[in-house]
Each structure stands twice: as structure tokens, then as C-alpha cells.
Amino acid sequence: MTIKVGIIGGGQLGRMLALSGAPLGMQFTFLDPGEAPCATVAGRHIRAAFDDLPALEALCDENDVVTFEFENISAEALDTLSARELYPPVAALRAAQERKHEKQLFESVGIPVAPWRAINSQADLDQAVADLGLPLIAKTRTLGYDGKGQTRLQQADEATDLFTQMGSVPLLVERLVSFDSELSIIGTRARDGDVVIYPLTRNWHRDGILHRSECTDPGNTLRRQAHRHFQALTEALDYVGTLALECFVCDSLLLGNEFAPRVHNSGHWTQNGTLCSQFENHLRAVTGLPLGHSLHARPAGMLNLIGQLPDQTHVLRQPDCYWHGYDKTGRPGRKIGHINVVSSDQKRVAERLDTLERELGLSR
Amino acid sequence: MTIKVGIIGGGQLGRMLALSGAPLGMQFTFLDPGEAPCATVAGRHIRAAFDDLPALEALCDENDVVTFEFENISAEALDTLSARELYPPVAALRAAQERKHEKQLFESVGIPVAPWRAINSQADLDQAVADLGLPLIAKTRTLGYDGKGQTRLQQADEATDLFTQMGSVPLLVERLVSFDSELSIIGTRARDGDVVIYPLTRNWHRDGILHRSECTDPGNTLRRQAHRHFQALTEALDYVGTLALECFVCDSLLLGNEFAPRVHNSGHWTQNGTLCSQFENHLRAVTGLPLGHSLHARPAGMLNLIGQLPDQTHVLRQPDCYWHGYDKTGRPGRKIGHINVVSSDQKRVAERLDTLERELGLSR
Numbered sequence: 001m002t003i004k005v006g007i008i009g010g011g012q013l014g015r016m017l018a019l020s021g022a023p024l025g026m027q028f029t030f031l032d033p034g035e036a037p038c039a040t041v042a043g044r045h046i047r048a049a050f051d052d053l054p055a056l057e058a059l060c061d062e063n064d065v066v067t068f069e070f071e072n073i074s075a076e077a078l079d080t081l082s083a084r085e086l087y088p089p090v091a092a093l094r095a096a097q098e099r100k101h102e103k104q105l106f107e108s109v110g111i112p113v114a115p116w117r118a119i120n121s122q123a124d125l126d127q128a129v130a131d132l133g134l135p136l137i138a139k140t141r142t143l144g145y146d147g148k149g150q151t152r153l154q155q156a157d158e159a160t161d162l163f164t165q166m167g168s169v170p171l172l173v174e175r176l177v178s179f180d181s182e183l184s185i186i187g188t189r190a191r192d193g194d195v196v197i198y199p200l201t202r203n204w205h206r207d208g209i210l211h212r213s214e215c216t217d218p219g220n221t222l223r224r225q226a227h228r229h230f231q232a233l234t235e236a237l238d239y240v241g242t243l244a245l246e247c248f249v250c251d252s253l254l255l256g257n258e259f260a261p262r263v264h265n266s267g268h269w270t271q272n273g274t275l276c277s278q279f280e281n282h283l284r285a286v287t288g289l290p291l292g293h294s295l296h297a298r299p300a301g302m303l304n305l306i307g308q309l310p311d312q313t314h315v316l317r318q319p320d321c322y323w324h325g326y327d328k329t330g331r332p333g334r335k336i337g338h339i340n341v342v343s344s345d346q347k348r349v350a351e352r353l354d355t356l357e358r359e360l361g362l363s364r
Numbered sequence: 365m366t367i368k369v370g371i372i373g374g375g376q377l378g379r380m381l382a383l384s385g386a387p388l389g390m391q392f393t394f395l396d397p398g399e400a401p402c403a404t405v406a407g408r409h410i411r412a413a414f415d416d417l418p419a420l421e422a423l424c425d426e427n428d429v430v431t432f433e434f435e436n437i438s439a440e441a442l443d444t445l446s447a448r449e450l451y452p453p454v455a456a457l458r459a460a461q462e463r464k465h466e467k468q469l470f471e472s473v474g475i476p477v478a479p480w481r482a483i484n485s486q487a488d489l490d491q492a493v494a495d496l497g498l499p500l501i502a503k504t505r506t507l508g509y510d511g512k513g514q515t516r517l518q519q520a521d522e523a524t525d526l527f528t529q530m531g532s533v534p535l536l537v538e539r540l541v542s543f544d545s546e547l548s549i550i551g552t553r554a555r556d557g558d559v560v561i562y563p564l565t566r567n568w569h570r571d572g573i574l575h576r577s578e579c580t581d582p583g584n585t586l587r588r589q590a591h592r593h594f595q596a597l598t599e600a601l602d603y604v605g606t607l608a609l610e611c612f613v614c615d616s617l618l619l620g621n622e623f624a625p626r627v628h629n630s631g632h633w634t635q636n637g638t639l640c641s642q643f644e645n646h647l648r649a650v651t652g653l654p655l656g657h658s659l660h661a662r663p664a665g666m667l668n669l670i671g672q673l674p675d676q677t678h679v680l681r682q683p684d685c686y687w688h689g690y691d692k693t694g695r696p697g698r699k700i701g702h703i704n705v706v707s708s709d710q711k712r713v714a715e716r717l718d719t720l721e722r723e724l725g726l727s728r
Contacts, residue, residue: 001673002691019383022405025676025689025701041386042406272639275686275706284680294683296706298660309365312389316648319658322639325389327366337389342639342660 001025003287006063008050009070010037012326012335013263013279016271017069018042020279026287031059038327039069051077060084067241067286069262071096072143087191087240087286092261095237099141099172102258109232111256114248116174122163128173129159135176138162140169150208152176177255179248183218185226186267188242188281188291189234196281196291197230198274201266203246206364209333212357213266214301214349215273218249225254233259242267242282265304265335272322272340273300299346301353303362305337310360315339320352365389367651370427372414373434374401376690376699377627377643380635381433382406384643390651395423402691403433415441424448431605431650433626435460436507451555451604451650456625459601463505463536466622473596475620478612480538486527492537493523499540502526504533514572516540541619543612547582549590550631552606552645552655553598560645560655561594562638565630567610570728573697576721577630578665578713579637582613589618597623606631606646629668629699636686636704637664663710665717667726669701674724679703684716 003026007014010032018028019042028043031052037045048055051074060066065085075094078086095101100118107113117128119138129136134156140149151166153159153173163171182205187197200223202216217223230245244264247254267278276284276292284291308330315321325337341352357363367390371378374396382392383406392407395416401409412419415438424430429449439458442450459465464482471477481492483502493500498520504513515530517523517537527535546569551561564587566580581587594609608628611618631642640648640656648655672694679685689701705716721727 001676001689015386019386019406022379022383022691023686023688025673025687025691027405027691041391042383275636289677290681292680292686294706296662309389312365313653316656317654320639322387322656323389324387325365327386327389327391342658 002027003065004029004063005283005287006031006059006066007039007043008032008056008059008066008068008073010034010039010045011069012038012328013069014039014043015041015326016268016324017263017279017283020271020277021283024280024283024289026283029059029063031055041327050074053077053080056081060086065286065288067282068093071261085286088243088261089238089240092237092239092243096259096261097142099139099258100170103172105233105236106256109229109236111229111233111245112253113256114175114177116172119163119171119173122161125159125163125171125173129153129156132173132175136173137176138166138171138173140166141172142170148208177248177250179250179255181249182257183216183222183226183247183249183254184213184264184266185230185245185247186242186264186270186278187230187234188278188285189239190285190291191240191288193235194291195231195234196293196295197227198267198270198278198295199297200226201269203266207333209306209335210265210304211306212301212303212353213269214346214353215269215297215299216346221252222249222254229254229256241285242278265338266302268324268338269300269302269340269342271324272342273298298342299344299349300340300342301349302341303339303353303356304335305339306335307332309337310362314359315356318352318356320348321356366391367429368393368427369647369651370395370423370430371403371407372396372420372423372430372432372437374398374403374409375433376402376692377433378403378407379405379690380632380643380688381627381647384635384641385647388644388647388653390647393423393427395419405691414438417441417444420445424450429650431646432457435625449650452607452625453601453603456601456603456607460623460625461506463503463622464534467536469597469600470620473593473600475593475597475609476617477620478539478541480536483527483535483537486525489523489527489535489537493517493520496537496539500537501540502530502535502537504530505536506534512572541612541614543614543619545613546621547580547586547590547611547613547618548577548628548630549594549609549611550606550628550634550642551594551598552642552649553603554649554655555604555652557599558655559595559598560657560659561591562631562634562642562659563661564590565633567630571697573670573699574629574668575670576665576667576717577633578710578717579633579661579663580710585616586613586618593618593620605649606642629702630666632688632702633664633666633704633706635688636706637662662706663708663713664704664706665713666705667703667717667720668699669703670699671696673701674726678723679720682716682720684712685720
């Protein structure tokens, strides 16, 4: 009853997938160009570039199912493998890789978005400033993550020559909405269409990188929108696996920002706050096993550890704190671990996160 | 901040230790004579006999701390390594390996036991039958596990020649008490003497092998005895790590039966029923990290999978069931996995276990 799972990408998401999948009887192989990617603690390693077709073919041949933990990989390469069991679907990867396709997809399934324009020239950019007004945010359409490839436009003169400054590549500009909070909707869809949606997660970013998450109940109105959006998006994509949809809360409206066709940093709290994490449910979905429905969710939150690790002993001494290190070398801006906090109510979770930030020197 | 942990033994207990320790930043090496022991899914493998001194030295040299997951190993060999960080203490291993030492230890710390005699000859055995009366149970003093090396004596004529039949090795006989239930007390003691005790566990055996466990609250009287016994035993041994003390409940008295100086099958439910399992707490203890105190225990239970695996899909379809496979080949009497059940109350846990037993064909 061993199920062999191939994973494209060998980072911390792959690592946590493997650690959660081993008890289910799964064995893992990672395709990753790195010398000793941290996921290989619990699996084999095929060292190859993400678009190395023979290596991708080998990954498919040696495994019952293939998935990915990283989305800057070649959809074209994956398409050549389309006869295999490969989840999530390549169409989801493709849409998440290109901001214009992503916005169009959101609109097509009824997820409201901030006003936006696709930009292919400086003239397009000038027209967008005139149409949408300021402030705007300009983003490269591909290869953006953790806030990279983004520029804010506050004043009209900042737009002059911006297209060239951003590399003369296709851009997308959107109205910079003033939002109340950032929410992500994490859930999993099975091969048979069964869906599990976790409690919603509120996120705080710093320098474009996720800093802190707390699970949250934003009330019926927003929760209903969130569930509808998740259902609509995953149905449209005939999605299989865990997906994260990131939204802005503007008054009582959820605006879709972007989505990730994979397990997501803002869902890491599910490791300790539920009995079937986003990782286990992703694996159950892609291998065709039933989803874990009895989530037993508890008030929880997460703090990312970026650049360097704080004092582990101090953290473990706090009741309700759970440590997740990725066995990665620290360097500025690099995610190398996270701390999950679980408590009896959400207010205590927030207080513990506040205290941890202060004590570990992570406050600003 | 990587902590290197060497583990003597590479079975499922080692496997579950490694899977729970990886997030804490630990790396594992297993010493085991097997070709591909199931623990090595998440660690290096030194293939050597358990009493291979150079291999044991290498394990010590390459790791910050050494522990064991299996107690039929040579205490003498470990003693030669006594300058190293090795937990639990060898004295605990030695006491658990020899039933006479074990009983004497229990008595010395105030844990009541059934009347017993040490037997070195047929004459000793005849005298014990006369002193203690029948029924008795005769056990080899060393190398017993899962009910092996045990014989019940119901009638006087069964004692004739029994010493020879059991191999003319040192035995221990004890009065066969009629007990209400079997309980185990699982807990962890840190290097600084800090102790965590999990909710008590009720156990059911079949053919001497653990079949089913449920966490249980047997009331104040028994719980107080259990905690006192655990504290007394671990203090006397200056114990470090997770320990399981197995007892019989006779009316309102706990009688000590035996103990295991390691993580234990009857504590597997802590993987899903608490936020810091017996495995994580064992590792925290032996590496000198603070124990996980906020156990958030939930009503839970466990069913062992012995010999062959049942239908996984059926199990995962049940709400509240969690699958733990060991990636071991099935054969009669071999433990190859377990199912944890977690629910909102203990009665539902028992009902779910009943249903699973019936549906999976594990009932008798």
C-alpha cells in the first residue's frame, strides 16, 4: 500500500508535505536543482533543473502521482507530461503564473477585483493612470513573489518612464485599494470534487513577505463570500489539491488579490491548529484518498522566522508554541522556519504572538 | 541550530521519533542491523549489530546525543559509552531488562506489585507454588516482549518439570491477579527533573500483543496513585525521556506490572490527541529542550494494525480517524501500523473503535 509521490521543488513546503505524508504510507522523490534541498530529509532527490524534460519524465515514471510545491516552473514542460497523474492541473499553474490571466479568471468566476489594466507600453501606462487615477500599484505579470517586481505609484510624475524602469516587460497595474485587512482562504479540493475549507486566515506582511498569520472569523458575510469564491475558483479549474486564495477586505467586500496553486505559508498554522493539515489534505487529494474533514480547528496563529532563527529554548518554554524549522541556512529575507501558536481563544493567540515578537526582537 | 540525534534501533518507534523531531531542527542516524529499517525514511543508517562497539562509538561521535527505541540491547555495551550524552540512563534499561530487578525497583519506590518469587530451579518453583498458591504466571526474567516467554500455571501438575520446559533459565513467577483493567502511565521527564504525565491510557491485549488503547480518566484515587508512581519511579532512576509504566487496576489499587524505558505503543494516541506527542517530548527531554506542557489533550484512542493493513480509504473516510503506517512488510503478529481516533468525548472514541474493529474485520 505504498504510494509514491513525486514533487517538483524541494524546499520547506516539500519537506512539510513529506513529513505529513510518511504516516499515510507515502514515499517521496523531489526534483530540485539544489545540492541538498531541505525536503530531501524525508525523500529521494533527483537533481535537475525544473524544466529538464528527461528528469521530469523520470520523476513521472518512478512515481504514482506528481505534484509541485513551487509555481515558478515551466507549464509548457508539464504539459508534455499531461498523460500522467499530475495535480494540481497545469491550467491552475498557468493562471497563477500570469497576473492578467489570474485577474481574468477571478472576474470570470465572480470574484471581485480592484480596477486593473494590462500594460504593454508606456502609452498603456499613461492611459491607465488617466483611467484609474492614483495611487496605483504596478506589477510584472510573471515571476513575482514575496513583493518582488512591484512598484507603487503615488504621484503622476512617478509614472514617467516607469515602463522602461521595470524592464519593458508586460505589466499589470491596479488601483491601490485601501483595505481593512488581508485574508487568505486555504482549502483543499479532492479528485471527486469534495472540498474542505479551513477557517479563514488573517495575514500581515512586511516588505512584501508574510510575517504573521492568525486564523480568524470575520463574520457570516465575509465568510460566505470566501467560501463561494473558493468553490467557484476551484470548480472552474477542476482543481485537485490545496489552494490559497489571497484577498483584501474592503468594508464588507472581499477583493481577490492572487492565488497560489499549492500549500501556502499562511496555512502553516493548520499543522497544530487542526488534525488534518493543509499538507496532509493536499496529499490525500492528489493521491485520490478521502479528505480529512474533521478538522477540529483550534484558535491558532503563526509567526515566520526570516533570516535567522531566534532562541529555540525560549520559544519552546512558552506554553502553546510549536517550532517548525526547515534546516536551511539563514540569510536576510530567507524563510527558515515558523512558530505556530495554539490556544484556547483567538485573543490569547494574538497576545502570545505579540509577546513572542517583542521577546524575540521581531517587533518594529 | 541543528541537533544531531543518534538512535539505537530503526523500527517504527524510531521512525515516529524522527518524523516528530525533524521540525525541531533535529537530524537522525539509526544504528540497526536490518537492511532497510523503516526509520531510515527520515535519517541516516549505520548498519550494525546492537552490541557492535565500534559502530556504537561511531554513533556517539557523530551525534550530539544518543537514545534508544528498543530495549533488548546490551546495557554492558552502553556502559562503555557512559561518558557521552546518552538518555534514558542505562540503569533504567538494565532494570527493565530483568524482571527481578524491575520488581525490586517497583517495591523500593513504593509501587505495589502482585506477590512474586525469583526462580532459579525446579525446587524454587515448587516452593513458589506452595507459598503463593495458584493460579500463577511464570515468565523468563529477560528478553520477554509481546507476551513471549510466559506460561500460565492453573493447576499444580502443570508446575512439574516447567523449569526445564521453559529452558532452565532464571524465571520469575507471580500471582495471577484478577484485574479490572490494564492501564499505562505515559509521561516524560526532562534533564532538570520537570515531568509531564499524559492522560492515563487503558489497554486491551490479544495474544500478549497490544490491540487497542483508549485514554481514560479512572477517577482521582487511581490518577493520584498513577502520578505518584510515575514520579517515584522516574526520580529513583534520575530518568530522562519518555517512559511507560504498565499497571493492573485491582479494585481501587494500581499494581505495577512492567515498564518500558522508551516511547511506547500505548502512547501512540498522543500523536493526534495532544499537541506535543510522547515522541516529541522524548526528543525534547533527551536533547535538553523544555518539555511541551500544553498538552491540549483530547479524547482519543488507538487500534493497532497487526499482520496486514486494512482498507486505508475506508479508514480515512471516517471522520476522526488518522492513519499511521510504518512502511513495513506485513506478516502474522507483526505491528505494521496503527489508527488513531480523536473525538469530542471518550464514549464516541470507543464507539468509533468498535465500529472500526467490526468493519475492518478485527473483531473477535
